[in-house]
Amino acid sequence: MADDDDPFGAWRAVLLAHSRALRAIEQDLASADAIPLGCYDVLLELNAAPGRRLRMQDLAARAVLSRTRISRIVAELERAGYVERDPDPHDGRATLATITATGRAVLRRTAPLYLAGVEQHFNRYLTRAQRRSIETSLQRVIDAHQAELDLRR
Amino acid sequence: MADDDDPFGAWRAVLLAHSRALRAIEQDLASADAIPLGCYDVLLELNAAPGRRLRMQDLAARAVLSRTRISRIVAELERAGYVERDPDPHDGRATLATITATGRAVLRRTAPLYLAGVEQHFNRYLTRAQRRSIETSLQRVIDAHQAELDLRR
DNA sequence: GTAGAATGCGTGCATACACACATAATCTGA
DNA sequence: TCAGATTATGTGTGTATGCACGCATTCTAC
Secondary structure (H helix, E strand, C coil), rough: CCHHHHHHHHHHHHHHHHHHHHHEEEEEEEEHCCCCHHHHHHHHHHHHCHHHEHHHHHHHCCCCCCCHHHHHHHHHHHHHEEEEECCCCCCCEEEEEECHHHHHHHHHHHHHHHHHHHHHHHHCCHHHHHHHHHHHHHHHHHHHHHHHHHHCC | HHHHHCCCCHHHHHHHHHHHHHHHHHHHHHHHCCCCCCHHHHHHHHHHHHHHEEEEEHHHHCCCCCCHHHHHHHHHHHHCCEEEEEEECCEEEEEEECHHHHHHHHHHHHHHHHHHHHHCCHHHHHHHHHHHHHHHHHHHHHHHHHHHHHHHH
16 A cells, blocks of 8 residues: 555556567567567558558657658568558658558568567456556547647647 | 457557657656666666665666666766766676765756656546556566566576 | 748668677586 | 586677758748
């Protein structure tokens, strides 16, 4: 009961759990010669987007990654043939990234690995109710930051 | 109700909340010309340790950082005069890092900034009960990974 | 219509990071 | 006692990441 005196325990727990679980998942993926997490995340978002394509900026907003990193990852994915980059016909400044058939195949192959990693290193230690609670709570934090970013435009 | 069909929503929420909040907090610290988070974390752990000193390895185990990074950060902190490094009298291989009076002063000056950042960008959006729940749940994940690491030795 | 502001994107550069290796010290089993 | 295994740490090196900047395009006010 005394340990809730630490008003920053939740933040510290997020920091540590994120660090530990992510490291373990990434190592599993690397051992299996799968694409790294950043690439997976980009392919996932593209695949879920309408038309399987997204402007670079929208991609950066959805993914966990910074705009610079998105630019580099998409360039790498393009070299690998998993993604195509075409100029946006409606806005000459923008670039549309589209996932290719090859990219989708890779995504289908990698997804089970990634999901197994999350199950093994994270979900496994939590009840369904705990996961629901975490998701609901943290979503408020995420939404607030998203709103602030939208405001800044 | 249908959105709890996603068994990985909690993991995704941790990923996003961590990314968004951490970025915001770090930017605040940088704007205030404070020491970066890694340095803060190291000083914090040292200050809380018995005798205000810790072997490099123990430091790495407690902090969120990798062993390599700890080594470099401590070297930097030593150059700044915030930390002293002395050989462990009981084990010639080990190095003891000790926080100096200057380091403690810096820590006292920085702590309010950091705590304000956590309050502003994270705690603020959660109730006390939600924070308690998050801490308790994620602690299970942390403990499990810690146990696995200990086992590997 | 046009000049200037704003936007979307990519890239040079400096920094940060982890992996693998090197070094020094300690432990272990005869 | 002593050779080999183990442990604690530091560091060279390649890779990754973010910031600041530059270029091209679009928008806006007149």
